Amino acid sequence: MKDQLHAIHQEAIEKIKESDSVKHLQDLRVTYLGKKGSITKVLRGMGSLSKEERPVIGDIANKVRESITENIDKKKEEFEKHALEKQLESEAIDVTLPGRPIDIGGPHLLTSIIEEIEDLFIGMGYEVREGPEVETDYYNFEALNLPKNHPARDMQDTFYLTKDLLLRTHTSPVQARTMHKYGGQKPVRMICPGIVYRRDDDDATHSHQFTQIEGLYVDKNVKMSDLKGTLNVFAKKMFGEEREIRLRPSFFPFTEPSVEMDISCKVCQGKGCSVCKKSGWIEILGAGMVHPKVLSMAGYDPEIYTGFAFGMGPDRIAMLKYGVDDIRQFYMNDIRFLQQYHKA
Ligand code: 2NL
Numbered sequence: 001m002k003d004q005l006h007a008i009h010q011e012a013i014e015k016i017k018e019s020d021s022v023k024h025l026q027d028l029r030v031t032y033l034g035k036k037g038s039i040t041k042v043l044r045g046m047g048s049l050s051k052e053e054r055p056v057i058g059d060i061a062n063k064v065r066e067s068i069t070e071n072i073d074k075k076k077e078e079f080e081k082h083a084l085e086k087q088l089e090s091e092a093i094d095v096t097l098p099g100r101p102i103d104i105g106g107p108h109l110l111t112s113i114i115e116e117i118e119d120l121f122i123g124m125g126y127e128v129r130e131g132p133e134v135e136t137d138y139y140n141f142e143a144l145n146l147p148k149n150h151p152a153r154d155m156q157d158t159f160y161l162t163k164d165l166l167l168r169t170h171t172s173p174v175q176a177r178t179m180h181k182y183g184g185q186k187p188v189r190m191i192c193p194g195i196v197y198r199r200d201d202d203d204a205t206h207s208h209q210f211t212q213i214e215g216l217y218v219d220k221n222v223k224m225s226d227l228k229g230t231l232n233v234f235a236k237k238m239f240g241e242e243r244e245i246r247l248r249p250s251f252f253p254f255t256e257p258s259v260e261m262d263i264s265c266k267v268c269q270g271k272g273c274s275v276c277k278k279s280g281w282i283e284i285l286g287a288g289m290v291h292p293k294v295l296s297m298a299g300y301d302p303e304i305y306t307g308f309a310f311g312m313g314p315d316r317i318a319m320l321k322y323g324v325d326d327i328r329q330f331y332m333n334d335i336r337f338l339q340q341y342h343k344a
Contacts, residue, residue, distance in 0.1 A: 001042060001049070001057050008038050009064045016071045022079050025072050032068050039065060106342035109322070110211050110330055113314040114193045117213050120237050121191045124230065126215065129192045131174030137164050139173035143180070144254040145293045152253045157199040159208075167197035170311065172254065175216040176298065184299030187219035188307070193314070204326045211314040218290060218300065218307030224257070227287060227308035235263050235284065238317075244270070246281055255288025255309060275320075282320060285312035 012032045019025050032038055043061055046054060107115070118128050137148075146153055156169040174192040182188060193213040200206045217226070228247060235245045244264040252258045262283050265276035272278040287310035292302035300307075315327050322341065324330075329337050 001045060002060060004042050005060050005064050008032065009067060012068045013071055016075050019075060022076055025076050029072055033065060108338060109318050109341040110314050113318050114213055118191065118193065120234055121215060126189050126191050129174055129178060129190050130194055131177060133168055133195060134161060134165055135168040135173045137166060139176050140166060140168050143176040143297050144172050145291050146253050150253065158197050159199065169198055170196050171212045171214045175214060179298035184301060189217050191215040202328060207327045207331060209331060212311055213314055214311040216307060216309045218305055220304060222306045222308060224289060231261050231287065239263055240266060250286060252286060252288055254291050254294050256291045258288035261285050261287060285310050
């Protein structure tokens, strides 16, 4: 029996050494140490042994059992350590690799232009004000000297929500609201940017939605020369110190007199080219002295208060400045177009 136990021990140690998986080790444990395993089988023959021999064999059997258990546990530990190492290796992260660049986006070209204009006027003491895009007929038209059935309303046909509510056709109602709020008591110096709407068939130069930025300066003793000086500063800061301005007579229902401002063409220095259509001048904005009726409707006495106002289209300015040939590009949200104008 002693020899049998030694033989089992030898064989088991050998098999454990050759074992290639945890599962196989478990099988070996059952084979050698299990209830029906080889050691148990040998010990069943203990009955035929003498009293003296029994404890000796029992002792050997226990030692063999212990040794096999130890060997199996050690081998199992090796397998587990190896598996963990392999897993760590496969999940390793190379922290020295450069990171993936994050696309952080940037302001829309029209937003950039509007902010540039805002900054210029903030520098001259103007405040920026915004207002609702859904307006009343009164603030969009009536308060700006565009009474019902006025022919100038034709050019500003828009989208109506009800008979009295509409999508604003210009940002002037924000200025009219401010003047009404001040009730003829306080001076006003403000600019208001925003989106406006017109009923229009969209093409390369027309969009039913576009942007506008308007300015208004009302106080005692505001003169046409103040308007010209202000616009001259604006034009030079926005388009270059070497730009000249020119005012031509025009008409708007809300200003009297009214003008249109051109700047000398940057491309040809005023000589005439395709950009300025051979005239040497490029139209930038409309302006004028606030109509006395507009002032008095808001509560300002036109004998005491005067003012000037101007309005321009950032879409048009962006198209001129960057040679964009289709206004619809601004509203299609094609990232390939918009990305070109993200400032470095
Ligand atoms: C243009 C011309 C203009 C105004 C806007 C204005 C506002 C008030 C009173 C008087 Cl509250 N006028 N705004 C005046 C002249 C011209 O815009 O071509 N815009 C794109």
